[in-house]
Amino acid sequence: MFVRKISQNYSSLLQCMILFVLMVTTFSILTPYFFGSHNLRNILTASSVIGLMSVGATYVIGSGGIDLATASIVAVSGVVSAWMIQDYGIGPIAALFISAFVGSLCGLVSGALIVVTKAPSFIVTLGMLSIVRAIAYIISGGVPIYGLSENVTELGQGSFLTLPYPAIFFIASTLLFGIVLSASRFGVQVVALGDNPNAARAMGLPVNLIQLKVYTLSGLLSGLAGFIFMARTNSGDPSAAQNYELMAITAVILGGANLFGGRASMLGTFLGVLSLGILQNGLNLMAVSSFYQILFVGLVLVSAAALRRFGEP
């Protein structure tokens, strides 16, 4: 009875946990450098940008949409922050808020376009992907903005009580927005909208407002990711985070979310992000070529999708 209940309600999450344990076990056996506290911190730090994007993507995918513009938002928010730091001498906290604001604004525009035009989120955010990336290139003149102050790069490269700042941002966002997703009225309504939009409308849910909030949140978290990326690399790079949006979506799907909406779990996303991070880190430690790393990411996603299909009733 208990096992059946678990398998009915949490099968996707269970599969994600199995994948995570498999990854950890496999690389712990294959390379002696994997299971050390230093390397685990590396994994968390390296996963933090995609992790932040994935937290937002969990909401978007849970609501039945998709946001392809997140990586471009990472780039533009980093570029704008770096430009403000260089030209106006703003401090790291102000830069953080500017990144978050720029990201939120981009997300709000995506959400507003989806609500007003009723066009599919795939099309709108595909357009935003190009527009926002182009804005990043225009602002920066096509070249990265280098030479940020040390107190800015500290937030990307430093740590607090041995935990790197980027990892703190990622974990704190996962916790906060995980609680909101699973335990608040807003979280329930986001997933309900993704499950059955007609039912959500019939029951009087504020569908347009929910969509606006979801894409703004995705933009906000991508903006924060943009700040972390900038602080880690010490530059506002208009070509930053290319294809990261697909990695974020991959992490959310690995985490058990339904790509068509109605099912999403922040714990699953967290494990999905870490599974991808572990995969890349483990392959790096084994000196596997980056071409093969891309191949392995694809194989893991396809395997997880196939496994889930077989697991469905």
Added chain:
Amino acid sequence: MSNSLKLRDIHKSFASSKVLKSISVEFNQGTVTSIVGDNGAGKSTLCKIISGFLPSDSGTVMLGETSLTNLGPMNIRNLGVEMIYQDLALVKQQGVITNLFLGRELVRSPFAFLNRRQMAKKAAILLGELGVTIRDLSVPVNALSGGQQQCIAIARALLFSPKVVILDEPTASLAVREIEQVLGIIRNLKSRGIIVILVSHRLNDVFAVSDRIITLHSGEIAADELVSETSIQKIVQHMVGATVSKMG
């Protein structure tokens, strides 16, 4: 003061197609009024206008002295009008409690976190009153039978003491035993003084529970009769647009 539901001069068109033409009707407390008609007669559109899912082009909807005209589904639900849709409008990957409270979740202020314990308690009491047995309320609704899903949709409509309940084809895809259960619930609603509006193609079910039958034909009221004064044959004649004298 009467709390009847009054529709006055309701019009609705989709593009150039006039779906409802000047519908005026009054529904009374503690009565079951069925709306019947052929496909495309305008039955579901009329119900969706009452529930706020669709706006009318013109006309008014009043519940007692309160105007419901084009208020939107949530405001209309909050004023005591509930609709059970033909497709049930359930979010099927979610559990029973999520579905029962969808849009009106019980929360703890100030951060609107769900009050799960209170919701579970209220859900268990209501389902018990309706005689619905579901072992595990956290199971996704798509794992339940069609009859159980229908009962959840009905229970959701009753959760906040409605004044009007509209049922759109509630027995269309149910087995005989489940149909009896739904008809029993409709009688129960009537006994509580609720205004019940039933849309159905199944005339046997309509005659089993209704006090009054309104027949729509091409977006107009073709007949408005007490059950005691009509028959299945007469209703069918109204539905196809034939008058009794012509048929006779």
